[in-house]
Amino acid sequence: MNNFLSRLGRNSLELISPIVVLLIWQFLAKTDIIDQRFWPAPTDILQQLWDGIFHGDLMHDTLLTTGRLAIGLAIGGVLGLVAGIGMGLWRPVRLALRPLIAMTYPIPKIAILPLFLVLFGIGETSKWALVAVGVFYMVAINTLAGINTIDSVLDETATVYRVSWWRRVRTVTLPGALPLIITGLELGIGVGFLLVVAAEFVSAQSGLGYSIWQAWQTFNVPLMYAALAVVAIYGIAIQMFSRWLNGRLVSWRGQSD
Numbered sequence: 001m002n003n004f005l006s007r008l009g010r011n012s013l014e015l016i017s018p019i020v021v022l023l024i025w026q027f028l029a030k031t032d033i034i035d036q037r038f039w040p041a042p043t044d045i046l047q048q049l050w051d052g053i054f055h056g057d058l059m060h061d062t063l064l065t066t067g068r069l070a071i072g073l074a075i076g077g078v079l080g081l082v083a084g085i086g087m088g089l090w091r092p093v094r095l096a097l098r099p100l101i102a103m104t105y106p107i108p109k110i111a112i113l114p115l116f117l118v119l120f121g122i123g124e125t126s127k128w129a130l131v132a133v134g135v136f137y138m139v140a141i142n143t144l145a146g147i148n149t150i151d152s153v154l155d156e157t158a159t160v161y162r163v164s165w166w167r168r169v170r171t172v173t174l175p176g177a178l179p180l181i182i183t184g185l186e187l188g189i190g191v192g193f194l195l196v197v198a199a200e201f202v203s204a205q206s207g208l209g210y211s212i213w214q215a216w217q218t219f220n221v222p223l224m225y226a227a228l229a230v231v232a233i234y235g236i237a238i239q240m241f242s243r244w245l246n247g248r249l250v251s252w253r254g255q256s257d
Contacts, residue, residue: 072131
């Protein structure tokens with residue numbers, strides 16, 4: 001009962017804080033304390049969001065962006081997981097890949113968009129590749145870190161009991177690294193979403209990034225905020241998905257706030 005009340009209190013606080021901010025914003029806008037040309041009231045943004053989804057192109061743009069993100073996430077996530085596990089388990093792979101990752105990771109990923117446009121054109125492939133690159137680093141680095149944080153006692157115990165290599169990977173390595181793998185996936189989704197929206201600013205005729213850019217060019221501020229609201233909803237959904245995944249896959253660690 002106490003745990004239920006505690007969780008209810010935390011969930012209430014998570015809901016109250018954004019509601020309070022929106023109420024203050026609404027009050028400031030409707031009393032003309034802030035300029036509604038640049039800070040439209042949340043109710044106006046909500047109306048624009050409704051119209052954009054059910055009577056405009058916002059739903060179509062959201063689905064296109066989601067598809068681009070999903071494909072890039074699948075490519076970069078799988079490659080990052082393979083690279084991270086390879087570096088964590090085999091020293092030659094670690095010696096070969098870690099310097100390359102260390103050299104290329106600091107490069108702003110959006111800075112290589114022009115290169116991808118040259119290589120893959122302005123179609124979908126360049127956007128998939130850009131997202132995949134951003135996701136790859138997050139997943140690979142966190143997977144390696146997760147393997148490195150596994151208690152050596154577990155490996156020693158597996159050695160004593162002569163556990164086979166594959167069973168050791170399946171029962172010790174992957175479960176031990178899973179929390180950081182999930183963290184890498186969550187970070188990768190966030191980075192990938194940032195990259196795909198940025199790519200849509202300059203090399204797309206559809207998508208959330210294109211919608212935001214067009215709204216800015218036509219000074220349709222409510223539409224711009226509506227598209228940004230979709231991005232914010234994505235952020236909440238990513239966090240909820242990460243919590244759910246942690247609860248299902250690594251419930252033995254317990255839940256944090």
